[in-house]
Amino acid sequence: MEKVFKPVSGFLVLILGIAGILFSIYLFGVAGSLHSVGAGAIGVIIFTLCVFFLKGLKVINPNQSCVCTFFGKYVGTIKANGLLWVNPFYTATKVSLRSQNLNGQQLKVNDKMGNPIEIASVIVWQVSDTYKATFEVADYQQYVQIQSEAAVRHLASTCPYDNMEDETANITLRDGGERVVAMLEAELNxxxxxAGIIIKEARISHLAYAPEIAGAMLQRQQATAIVAARTKIVEGAVGMVELALEQLSKKGIVTLDEEKKAAMVSNLMVVLCGEKAAQPILNTGTLYQ
Known part of the structure; x- marks a missing residue:
């Protein structure tokens, strides 16, 4: 599990280290002028110690962390910001805690009904557990990329593209909206x-039929729309014909036998359901001529 610790400030160590290096340089000068071996040896020791302790200085930027190990043993994670000092024997690995975007590539997969589709996603993720991100997986960034692709493929295979072939489907990729997003985020998490990664947001950035069936599916959608429109037109036309016959009969404007009613219904249906405007023909004789 992740352990967070706060090391000491590094400014005092920095000042002492610089002062020690300057003092060792002074001793080198004294040893050279006086030919003193002792002063030179002390200068070497002080210089070596100063460089060694300065090696423990770490600069941690905002929303960054540093995972520390001591000869292979996990010590803890530094999440404090600024100039800090840790044991120079620690091995430090920096891990970013900032939110990162993953713009997934377009994947060609089969939906629940077996239709080839193209799908892509945009994912916002963040490291929440530095221990898992560093030690549980080999490369957490590559892990995010591969597992995100697998999640998108699985999502596409469990939902139909739309309701054209599966009218009973509760969720479709095209019309699912927030429910599809919730399913994707849950599987990604x-x-x-x-790997200690949390998903802050996930969205479907691209969704379409594969090129080899896109034309056929477009024609099918157009046919479905035409049928639906024709159905509405016929329903409206039948209502208008029914209203016309009812009003003529109620007001006694004209009395029609069954043959003339059928002829009138036929003419009205042609006029109301036709794609083009009807050309009227005036009958100057009687209805039976």
């Missing part, structure tokens, strides 16, 4: 939890 489950897959990336072993």
């Amino acid at each position: 489950e897959r990336l939890a072993p």
